[in-house]
Amino acid sequence: MPGIRQSDRAFGLMFAAVFAVIAGVGWLAFDARLYWVMAAAGLFLVTALAVPWVLLPLNRLWAVFARRLGGLNNYVVLGLFFYVFIVPAGLILRLLGRDPMCRGFDSKAPTYWAPVTRRTDAETLRDMF
Numbered sequence: 001m002p003g004i005r006q007s008d009r010a011f012g013l014m015f016a017a018v019f020a021v022i023a024g025v026g027w028l029a030f031d032a033r034l035y036w037v038m039a040a041a042g043l044f045l046v047t048a049l050a051v052p053w054v055l056l057p058l059n060r061l062w063a064v065f066a067r068r069l070g071g072l073n074n075y076v077v078l079g080l081f082f083y084v085f086i087v088p089a090g091l092i093l094r095l096l097g098r099d100p101m102c103r104g105f106d107s108k109a110p111t112y113w114a115p116v117t118r119r120t121d122a123e124t125l126r127d128m129f
Contacts (some may be wrong), residue, residue: 011059012048016041 006014019041026034047054093100102114118124 005059005063007047007052008059009052009099011062012052016044016048019044038049042076 009127019037023034023037023041026032026037040051
Protein backbone atom coordinates (compact mmCIF):
# COMPACT_ATOMS: atom_id res chain seq x y z
CA MET A 1 0.00 0.00 0.00
CA PRO A 2 1.65 3.22 -1.07
CA GLY A 3 1.80 5.97 1.46
CA ILE A 4 3.07 9.49 1.68
CA ARG A 5 6.85 9.42 1.88
CA GLN A 6 8.86 12.44 2.95
CA SER A 7 11.39 13.98 0.60
CA ASP A 8 14.92 12.64 0.55
CA ARG A 9 16.30 15.92 1.89
CA ALA A 10 13.84 15.95 4.81
CA PHE A 11 14.65 12.29 5.48
CA GLY A 12 18.40 13.01 5.63
CA LEU A 13 17.96 16.08 7.83
CA MET A 14 15.68 14.14 10.18
CA PHE A 15 18.21 11.34 10.57
CA ALA A 16 21.02 13.85 11.05
CA ALA A 17 19.01 15.47 13.84
CA VAL A 18 18.20 12.11 15.44
CA PHE A 19 21.84 11.03 15.42
CA ALA A 20 22.91 14.44 16.77
CA VAL A 21 20.41 14.15 19.64
CA ILE A 22 21.65 10.62 20.43
CA ALA A 23 25.24 11.89 20.47
CA GLY A 24 24.27 14.85 22.65
CA VAL A 25 22.38 12.69 25.15
CA GLY A 26 25.29 10.24 25.26
CA TRP A 27 27.70 13.07 25.96
CA LEU A 28 25.58 15.02 28.47
CA ALA A 29 23.96 12.16 30.37
CA PHE A 30 26.64 9.46 30.22
CA ASP A 31 29.83 11.43 29.48
CA ALA A 32 30.42 9.19 26.45
CA ARG A 33 31.79 10.46 23.17
CA LEU A 34 29.95 8.53 20.49
CA TYR A 35 32.13 9.37 17.53
CA TRP A 36 30.43 6.98 15.13
CA VAL A 37 27.04 8.58 15.91
CA MET A 38 28.47 12.06 15.34
CA ALA A 39 29.99 10.85 12.06
CA ALA A 40 26.64 9.39 10.97
CA ALA A 41 24.91 12.69 11.81
CA GLY A 42 27.49 14.62 9.79
CA LEU A 43 27.27 12.19 6.88
CA PHE A 44 23.47 12.42 6.77
CA LEU A 45 23.61 16.21 7.03
CA VAL A 46 26.15 16.65 4.20
CA THR A 47 24.39 14.09 2.00
CA ALA A 48 20.96 15.65 2.58
CA LEU A 49 22.21 19.12 1.70
CA ALA A 50 24.52 18.20 -1.20
CA VAL A 51 23.07 15.13 -2.95
CA PRO A 52 19.74 14.16 -1.39
CA TRP A 53 18.84 11.72 -4.20
CA VAL A 54 21.50 9.34 -2.82
CA LEU A 55 19.25 8.79 0.19
CA LEU A 56 16.32 7.49 -1.90
CA PRO A 57 16.92 3.74 -1.22
CA LEU A 58 17.30 4.35 2.53
CA ASN A 59 14.21 6.55 2.50
CA ARG A 60 12.12 3.84 0.83
CA LEU A 61 13.46 1.16 3.15
CA TRP A 62 12.69 3.33 6.16
CA ALA A 63 9.16 3.99 4.85
CA VAL A 64 8.47 0.24 4.59
CA PHE A 65 9.90 -0.37 8.07
CA ALA A 66 7.93 2.53 9.56
CA ARG A 67 4.67 1.37 7.96
CA ARG A 68 5.06 -2.14 9.38
CA LEU A 69 6.15 -0.83 12.76
CA GLY A 70 3.14 1.51 12.81
CA GLY A 71 0.76 -1.34 12.06
CA LEU A 72 2.24 -3.46 14.83
CA ASN A 73 2.31 -0.50 17.19
CA ASN A 74 -1.44 0.04 16.71
CA TYR A 75 -2.20 -3.45 17.98
CA VAL A 76 0.24 -3.21 20.88
CA VAL A 77 -0.95 0.22 22.07
CA LEU A 78 -4.63 -0.61 21.71
CA GLY A 79 -4.14 -3.96 23.44
CA LEU A 80 -2.25 -2.36 26.32
CA PHE A 81 -4.89 0.36 26.65
CA PHE A 82 -7.67 -2.24 26.73
CA TYR A 83 -6.04 -4.54 29.29
CA VAL A 84 -4.57 -1.77 31.49
CA PHE A 85 -7.56 0.63 31.59
CA ILE A 86 -10.79 -0.86 30.23
CA VAL A 87 -10.70 -4.34 31.80
CA PRO A 88 -9.82 -3.13 35.33
CA ALA A 89 -12.48 -0.40 35.15
CA GLY A 90 -15.07 -2.96 34.09
CA LEU A 91 -14.03 -5.36 36.87
CA ILE A 92 -14.17 -2.61 39.49
CA LEU A 93 -17.63 -1.52 38.33
CA ARG A 94 -18.81 -5.13 38.36
CA LEU A 95 -17.42 -5.67 41.87
CA LEU A 96 -19.22 -2.53 43.05
CA GLY A 97 -22.47 -3.76 41.50
CA ARG A 98 -22.74 -0.87 39.05
CA ASP A 99 -24.23 -1.37 35.59
CA PRO A 100 -24.11 2.00 33.79
CA MET A 101 -25.50 0.47 30.60
CA CYS A 102 -28.50 -1.13 32.37
CA ARG A 103 -27.84 -4.55 30.87
CA GLY A 104 -29.79 -6.48 33.49
CA PHE A 105 -32.42 -8.95 32.28
CA ASP A 106 -35.99 -8.55 33.54
CA SER A 107 -38.45 -11.13 32.20
CA LYS A 108 -41.43 -9.16 33.53
CA ALA A 109 -40.49 -5.87 31.84
CA PRO A 110 -42.73 -5.02 28.88
CA THR A 111 -39.92 -3.04 27.21
CA TYR A 112 -36.33 -1.99 27.76
CA TRP A 113 -36.84 1.49 26.35
CA ALA A 114 -35.88 4.19 28.85
CA PRO A 115 -38.05 7.30 28.95
CA VAL A 116 -36.39 10.55 27.91
CA THR A 117 -36.11 12.73 30.97
CA ARG A 118 -34.41 15.73 29.42
CA ARG A 119 -36.21 18.60 27.75
CA THR A 120 -36.44 18.18 23.98
CA ASP A 121 -37.69 20.96 21.79
CA ALA A 122 -36.57 22.89 18.73
CA GLU A 123 -33.95 24.79 20.75
CA THR A 124 -32.18 21.68 22.11
CA LEU A 125 -32.34 19.71 18.84
CA ARG A 126 -31.17 22.52 16.57
CA ASP A 127 -27.45 21.75 16.79
CA MET A 128 -27.13 18.20 18.12
CA PHE A 129 -23.50 17.72 17.19
